[in-house]
Amino acid sequence: RPKGLPPGPTCYPIIGNIGLVKPSEAIQAHRNLRKKYGDIYTIMTFHKPMIAVHGYDNIRELLVKHGDIFSDRPLTIVNGVLNKGKGLLWSSGSMWKEQRTFALTTMRKLGFGKRCLQGQIMEEVDCLMEELEKYGNKPFDIQNILNTSVSNVICSLLFGKRFEYEDAKFKHLIILLNKLLSTSSSSSPAFIFPILRHLTKSRFIKVQNIFADIDEFTSEIIVEHKRNFDGNNVRDFIDGFLLEQKQAEENTTFTDDQLKISVREFFAAGTETTSTTLRWALLFLIHFPDWQKKLRDNIDAVIGQSQPKMEHKEQLPLVEAFILEVQRHANLVPLAIPHAPKEDFNYKGYYLPKGTFMFFVLDSVMSDPEIFPEPTKFQPGRFLDNRGKCNGEQKEKLIPFSTGRRLCLGDSLAKMELFLFLVRFLQKFEIKPENPENLPPLEGNLGLTNMPKSFNIVLIKR
Numbered sequence: 001r002p003k004g005l006p007p008g009p010t011c012y013p014i015i016g017n018i019g020l021v022k023p024s025e026a027i028q029a030h031r032n033l034r035k036k037y038g039d040i041y042t043i044m045t046f047h048k049p050m051i052a053v054h055g056y057d058n059i060r061e062l063l064v065k066h067g068d069i070f071s072d073r074p075l076t077i078v079n080g081v082l083n084k085g086k087g088l089l090w091s092s093g094s095m096w097k098e099q100r101t102f103a104l105t106t107m108r109k110l111g112f113g114k115r116c117l118q119g120q121i122m123e124e125v126d127c128l129m130e131e132l133e134k135y136g137n138k139p140f141d142i143q144n145i146l147n148t149s150v151s152n153v154i155c156s157l158l159f160g161k162r163f164e165y166e167d168a169k170f171k172h173l174i175i176l177l178n179k180l181l182s183t184s185s186s187s188s189p190a191f192i193f194p195i196l197r198h199l200t201k202s203r204f205i206k207v208q209n210i211f212a213d214i215d216e217f218t219s220e221i222i223v224e225h226k227r228n229f230d231g232n233n234v235r236d237f238i239d240g241f242l243l244e245q246k247q248a249e250e251n252t253t254f255t256d257d258q259l260k261i262s263v264r265e266f267f268a269a270g271t272e273t274t275s276t277t278l279r280w281a282l283l284f285l286i287h288f289p290d291w292q293k294k295l296r297d298n299i300d301a302v303i304g305q306s307q308p309k310m311e312h313k314e315q316l317p318l319v320e321a322f323i324l325e326v327q328r329h330a331n332l333v334p335l336a337i338p339h340a341p342k343e344d345f346n347y348k349g350y351y352l353p354k355g356t357f358m359f360f361v362l363d364s365v366m367s368d369p370e371i372f373p374e375p376t377k378f379q380p381g382r383f384l385d386n387r388g389k390c391n392g393e394q395k396e397k398l399i400p401f402s403t404g405r406r407l408c409l410g411d412s413l414a415k416m417e418l419f420l421f422l423v424r425f426l427q428k429f430e431i432k433p434e435n436p437e438n439l440p441p442l443e444g445n446l447g448l449t450n451m452p453k454s455f456n457i458v459l460i461k462r
């Protein structure tokens with residue numbers, strides 16, 4: 001291990017600590033390593049150091065206070081080989097800065113963070129409710145229908161278009177996306193060492209093919225947008241990008257490739273994340289029927305069956321507290337997305353070299369007993385103050401969307417979706433387990449995100 005790096009487990013020659021952190025068990029492995037080596041430690045993947053940072057204060061200090069240093073991504077198979085440095089999620093430096101600013105401005109114009117977006121989301125929510133009624137009182141797995149519905153919200157913003165539940169091509173993409181997120185991991189050696197793709201060829205080709213399928217689907221839509229483009233009528237993200245491209249100078253980052261990759265990344269980041277969180281919410285509702293009743297009583301008393309709006313959030317503090325506790329337990333992106341310092345940096349006496357692969361372990365915040373006493377327990381009440389309002393330090397310190405300059409770009413949309421979908425679910429249905437004697441487990445499967453294991457629910461119309 002190079003000198004000055006944070007401490008860590010003893011390395012084997014050549015392979016370093018390979019095999020120490022099994023990607024599917026990374027949450028527990030990092031909790032154990034923290035107990036042994038402290039909040040900041042190094043593990044070696046071959047000769048490459050990877051540094052993990054735990055704890056709210058350390059994460060804030062590096063990602064917020066020193067955000068200008070820690071906003072790059074390290075080299076991985078995605079940015080190094082597949083995207084060739086382009087895109088939004090995996091890009092770095094001035095390319096990322098320009099594209100992030102553009103994406104935020106454009107998405108805000110289209111409604112991100114504004115109340116006007118809720119009408120669009122509610123149309124989608126009500127289509128979903130109609131679809132769900134078809135299941136009568138029979139048990140079923142909601143995963144693909146929910147993914148399609150949530151994906152339609154981001155598709156409306158990207159393409160100005162939604163897809164029917166029966167659309168075979170779209171259904172296929174949604175299933176592929178799920179495979180991509182459940183089987184990939186940002187801690188696997190092949191992900192970190194692009195060269196290893198030659199050894200794990202079949203897996204690499206699978207990912208490459210999924211990217212190609214998504215790109216083929218969106219390319220047709222981009223061509224159609226180019227044909228009908230009207231600079232005075234920007235309908236969606238693609239139009240916004242084309243307008244920028246037309247006005248851009250030579251050597252612009254607004255290239256056709258960039259558009260294709262950004263659309264793919266938004267599509268992937270905006271679908272599975274929110275829909276998986278909603279599935280966790282349904283799972284907790286069947287595990288904690290007393291909370292299901294409390295939430296429904298709160299909703300019935302405040303808005304009855306009328307259309308939920310974000311304005312109601314303040315009046316429904318139990319719903320907000322429940323969502324926050326679901327996000328804490330779901331621990332959806334426990335290691336965030338890796339960051340890298342853009343220059344050598346010294347922190348707490350440790351040397352953090354430029355470009356190092358760094359995990360900011362969000363799990364260490366979600367499960368911190370100092371912030372969230374008895375963290376393994378599901379207790380939405382922890383987010384309520386003594387006046388029954390959802391405020392305070394715990395809400396502020398819950399950071400499922402990460403923090404700093406690379407904070408999730410879709411956090412405002414996700415928060416809106418979680419609230420509107422969940423309230424409508426509770427208004428329309430009682431959510432029951434398939435077998436009350438044998439509830440589905442609350443342990444997740446960790447891929448790129450932490451997903452619940454497949455489970456069936458029964459929806460009883462109210």
Ligand code: HEM
Binds near residue numbers: 265333405409410414
């Ligand atoms: C509950 C839902 C969601 C969760 C928990 C979540 C969480 C995250 C996390 C932890 C990151 C990594 C931040 C970092 O690098 O430190 C991230 C990045 C990102 N998310 Fe989300 N996300 C969610 C929903 C969404 C949605 C709905 C969208 C799109 C509309 C979205 C778009 C993005 C993008 C584009 C990035 C990359 C930002 C960048 O690298 O600058 N996310 N998200």
